[in-house]
Structure formats: structure tokens, C-alpha cells
Amino acid sequence: MTQPAPDPAPDFLPAGTAAVPIRCVGSTDWPEVEASLSGPQAAYARAIDFAPKAGRLALLPGPDGTLACALFGLGDTGAASYDRLLPGKLPGLLPPGAYRLAGDAVDPAQAALAWLLGSYRFGRYRSASAERPxxxxxxxxxxxxxxxxxxxxxxxxxxxNTPANDLGPAEIEDAARALAARHGAEIAVIxxxxxxxxxxLVHAVGAASDRAPRLIDLSWGEADAPAIVLVGKGVAFDTGGLDIKPAAGMLLMKKDMGGAAAALAAADMVMGARLRLRLRVLIPAVENAVSGNAFRPGDVLASRAGLSVEIGNTDAEGRLILADALALxxxxxxxxxxxxxxxTGAARVALGPDLPAFFTEDEALALEVAAAGDAALDPVWRMPLHAPYASLLDSKVADLNNVSGGPFAGAITAALFLRRFAPETRAxxxxxxYGWNPSTKPGRPEGGEVQTARLVYALLKARYGQ
Structure with missing residues (x-):
């Protein structure tokens, strides 16, 4: 089957393009905005009972009946629940055409980013995408x-968003190679x-699939610049292995390479901005499948770091492949x-799908991460690396187990497991x-999401500048 080309990335129209103005209106701004409208436009807004509630849109005609301007409600912009990505709802509300933001009710850079993020469509398997504003x-x-x-x-x-039949370890490698070629980076694959x-550990997790596992190693930048390593979990599909998931648990497992996607997206931002960094991106890419040579519960596996790992659950495979990459x-x-x-599902239970958990021992870095998330409209929440919980990973036959074996603190014990494999790097x-939007929200269409990628770019830009 010949597949249509993916939709192009959302972009701006050239400056000077004739465009319909959009007036973004907060709840306190409406009287002033209403007074600035022409008599017929104000009458029309009253006739349709327009109020500046969050996400409400009104299209106002000009004297000749064509679209003259749009009103977009923001609601209470001072409320704690106000969504600064709200203008990202506009591409799904407006008819096709050219538009521009008017007035000063929203931060123009945030609103413009929200618009482009909300314009995204995954059209790889559709015959044609509708024209969009x-x-x-x-x-x-x-x-x-x-x-x-x-x-x-x-x-x-x-x-x-690409299903696993079209995106396996080799295709993750292809995406990394294309990114490297675009930015003049070096890449090696093992x-x-x-x-x-x-x-x-990477080899053991990927051995059961007929799609070979690999370790992707991309590097870019000046040798004497600050050295930054991004590591992304690249499980193209996760059956759970011999501890197989139920059918419902496998439905979204094409997104189990969301960490790799986030790492590549962040790297694209960093290299595109030419930040003065020595950037390295490590992606262990595997498929966790089931076959006669699948690793088993109870197996004891070697690791790159020299630590032996008892397998308490084959569905905790992500931390295994990350362990080898982190050791490197x-x-x-x-x-x-x-x-x-x-x-971990434990992080989703604690914080829900929209708020990734983050862990670090570096207090100053934790503050920087939180600030970068707020600035980039890419929120996260810190959770503790509670050291005493490390004993939950004790094994009677190996240096450690890959799971705690109990129902408590699953996200924390996973983070503590990973720290064992990068002990020298405090930062x-x-x-x-989660890597997925369960439903459409402003600037966040339903489907795959690269959570924390914009945060990490903002963090690196603030730390290291140009």
C-alpha cells in the first residue's frame, strides 16, 4: 500500500500576508473590546450572546458580509486553572484562511507556539488532510x-503516533540518522x-524479536563545550514479554518509545538553535516480544555496569535497556x-497523564527544571528519590532485582534502580x-506527545545560552 506523505510541520505565513485579526478577550477586557467594535459588529456579538468564556469563538462579519475579525474568549486569565496554551484551540475552531493575533491580552510568543502546536495533524494514513487555518x-x-x-x-x-508495524528499532534508527544528517551530527549504531x-541488558530485552535491537549513539557540537547526554527509552512495542500484558494493556504500547521521541525532539531543538553544547543522544531501541529465546522471570542478567540483575518481571524492561545506556x-x-x-504506571496513578514526574538528587537543578517547565508551558512535578526504598530492590541471588515485588512506590523504585547505573553523575x-494525550486539549491534540522535550530545551538554553 502506498502511504501518503506525512503532514508538513506547522509553520507561519510570511509577514505582511493579508489576514483576519483575532481579538483574544479576557473576562475583564470585554467591555473595552465591545466598545471598540463597529455598531453592526457589536450588535451581532450581542445577538449571538457572545461572552468571553474560555474557548468561546465568535466570527464577526464586515459590511460586505466577509469575515472581518474573530473574537476568542480567554475566561479569567488570572485564575490558577487558566491554560496558557488556550490559543492552541483556535486552529480547530476557525475556518481555513489567514489570521493574525491582535491586541495584547495574551503573550504573543506563547500564543503563537500554542497555535502551531494545536495545528499538528497526524495524516500519514489518510488520503488527504483538510486545509487548515x-x-x-x-x-x-x-x-x-x-x-x-x-x-x-x-x-x-x-x-x-506511528504504529509498530511501521516503526520498529530500525525505523527509530532511521529517524535518528535523518536528524543527524540534517544537523551535521555524527551517529554510530551498535x-x-x-x-x-x-x-x-539491551540485547536480552530485544532478543526475542525478529527486529534486531540496537544502541543508537548520536553526537554533535564542540568538543570543549559543556557535555550533555540525553537518553531515551526506545521500546518500539512492549508486549510485556513472558509476563505478557492483557490485551487492554497493549493497545497503546506503540507509544513505549515516547522517551526516544522526546530525546530526539529535544535534540532537534538544541541543534537547530546551535546552542554551545557537546550533545550526545543515546537511544537503546528494542521490541519486547515473546519467543523461545525471550528472557524469563527469574533470569539473572549481566549489565554494562557490571551489576547483575535478577528479573522479577519481564514487563519492567524499559529500566533494563536504560541501565546499559546510562552506564555508557x-x-x-x-x-x-x-x-x-x-x-511506570505508578507515576500516572500519582500524577495523571498530563504531568510527568521527575527525579533528581541535585536541589539546584530541581529548581531549574521546575522553572523551565513553567516557562516552556511543559509542566512537571518533582517526586522524591527516597533512598531507603532502594532496599525494596534487594535480590537474594543478584546485585539487585529489576522490580520491588510489591505494590508501593513503583515510580520511586524505578528511579532508584536507574540511579544505580549512573552513580558518578550527580546532575x-x-x-x-506518559507520552500521550488521552483527549484533545488546547495545543495538545489527542495522540502522541513529546512531554518534557520543550522543558529540556528551555533548561539547556537558560543554562548554556547561545
Whole structure:
């Protein structure tokens, strides 16, 4: 079957394009905005009972009956529940055409980013995508930067949304190679017997699939710049292995490579902005399948770090492949390690699908992460690396077990497991993310999401600048 080309990444119309103005209106702004409308427009707004409630849209005609302007309600912009990505709802409400933001009720850069994020569509398997509204970039914003960020998010979303029959370990490698070629980065891929020797946990997890596992290693930047390593969990599909998931648990497992997608999206932003970093991206890419050579509960596996791991559950495979990648990252003594993983259901139970958990021992770094998440409209919540819980991972036959064996503190024990494999790098942030929008929200269409990628870019830009 010939598949249509993916939808292009959302972008802005050129400056100067004739466009319909959009007046964003908060609950306290409406009297002033209403007074500024022409008599017929104000009468029309009253006739349709327009009120500036969050997400409410009114299309106002001009004298000739054509669309003259749009009113978009913001609600109470001072409320704690106000969504700063609310303008991202507009691409799904407006008819096709050219638009521009008018007035000062919203931050123009945030609103423009929200628009592009909300314009994303995954159209790979559809015969044609409907024409959509387009935005002229607001004045006095870095339109190129906003478009680069939105394009990187679209890249990551496309990867997460692609089903596993078309996205296995080889296709994750292809995406990394394409990204490296676009930015002039170096890339090396380790597989086969070298993988079994040097990355035994990655090899063991991926061995049961007929799609070979691999360790993808991308590097970019100046040798004397701060060294940053991004590690992304690349499980193209997770059956659970011999501890097989029920059918309902497998439905969204194409998204189990969401950590790899987030790492690649963040790397795209960093390289596109030419930040002065020595960037390294490590992606262990596997499929956790079932066959005669699948690793088993009770097996004891070697790791790159030299620690032996007893397998308490084959469905806790993500931490295994990350362990080998983190050991490689830690050995190079980088300034910062960030790992991204769709790792535990426990984090979703604690924080829900919209709020990834993060873990770090570095108090100053934790404050920076929280601030970057707020600035990038990419929120997270810190959870504790409670050291006494490490005893829950004790094994009677190996250095540690890959699961705690009990119902408590699943996200914390997973994070503590990972820390055993990067002990020298104190500046280490672990993100436990969902990687999926269960329903459409402003700027966040239902489907794959690269949570924390924009946060990490904002963090690195604040730390290391240009």
C-alpha cells in the first residue's frame, strides 16, 4: 500500500500576508473590546450572546458580509486553572484562511507556539488532510525559534503516533540518522554480537524479536563545550514479554518509545538553535516480544555496569535497556544526564497523564527544571528519590532485582534502580512520562506527545545560552 506523505510541520505565513485579526478577550477586557467594535459588529456579538468564556469563538462579519475579525474568549486569565496554551484551540475552531493575533491580552510568543502546536495533524494514513487555518507570526517574536520548536514537537509526535508495524528499532534508527544528517551530527549504531558483549541488558530485552535491537549513539557540537547526554527509552512495542500484558494493556504500547521521541525532539531543538553544547543522544531501541529465546522471570542478567540483575518481571524492561545506556553516559563524566522514559504506571496513578514526574538528587537543578517547565508551558512535578526504598530492590541471588515485588512506590523504585547505573553523575534528571494525550486539549491534540522535550530545551538554553 502506498502511504501518503506525512503532514508538513506547522509553520507561519510570511509577514505582511493579508489576514483576519483575532481579538483574544479576557473576562475583564470585554467591555473595552465591545466598545471598540463597529455598531453592526457589536450588535451581532450581542445577538449571538457572545461572552468571553474560555474557548468561546465568535466570527464577526464586515459590511460586505466577509469575515472581518474573530473574537476568542480567554475566561479569567488570572485564575490558577487558566491554560496558557488556550490559543492552541483556535486552529480547530476557525475556518481555513489567514489570521493574525491582535491586541495584547495574551503573550504573543506563547500564543503563537500554542497555535502551531494545536495545528499538528497526524495524516500519514489518510488520503488527504483538510486545509487548515494559518497564522501570520506576531511582530516582535522570534518566529524562527517558535517554528523550530513546533517542528521538533511534530517530529516526535509523528514517531509516537506511528504504529509498530511501521516503526520498529530500525525505523527509530532511521529517524535518528535523518536528524543527524540534517544537523551535521555524527551517529554510530551498535548491534549484533557487539551489543551482546557491551550492552547485555539491551540485547536480552530485544532478543526475542525478529527486529534486531540496537544502541543508537548520536553526537554533535564542540568538543570543549559543556557535555550533555540525553537518553531515551526506545521500546518500539512492549508486549510485556513472558509476563505478557492483557490485551487492554497493549493497545497503546506503540507509544513505549515516547522517551526516544522526546530525546530526539529535544535534540532537534538544541541543534537547530546551535546552542554551545557537546550533545550526545543515546537511544537503546528494542521490541519486547515473546519467543523461545525471550528472557524469563527469574533470569539473572549481566549489565554494562557490571551489576547483575535478577528479573522479577519481564514487563519492567524499559529500566533494563536504560541501565546499559546510562552506564555508557556516566562513564564519560558529562555535566548533565537527562533520561526520558514511559516507565511506570505508578507515576500516572500519582500524577495523571498530563504531568510527568521527575527525579533528581541535585536541589539546584530541581529548581531549574521546575522553572523551565513553567516557562516552556511543559509542566512537571518533582517526586522524591527516597533512598531507603532502594532496599525494596534487594535480590537474594543478584546485585539487585529489576522490580520491588510489591505494590508501593513503583515510580520511586524505578528511579532508584536507574540511579544505580549512573552513580558518578550527580546532575541527573529522570523523567517518567506518559507520552500521550488521552483527549484533545488546547495545543495538545489527542495522540502522541513529546512531554518534557520543550522543558529540556528551555533548561539547556537558560543554562548554556547561545
Amino acid at each position: 494559518r497564522l501570520v507570526a506576531p511582530d516582535d517574536v522570534d518566529a524562527d525559534e517558535i517554528a523550530r520548536i513546533a517542528g521538533a514537537v511534530a517530529l516526535g509526535r509523528d514517531l509516537v 548491534g549484533g554480537e557487539a551489543l551482546a558483549r557491551d550492552f547485555p 553516559a556516566d562513564a564519560a563524566a558529562p555535566d548533565l544526564i537527562v533520561d526520558f522514559a514511559t516507565l 541527573h534528571v529522570h523523567f517518567d512520562l
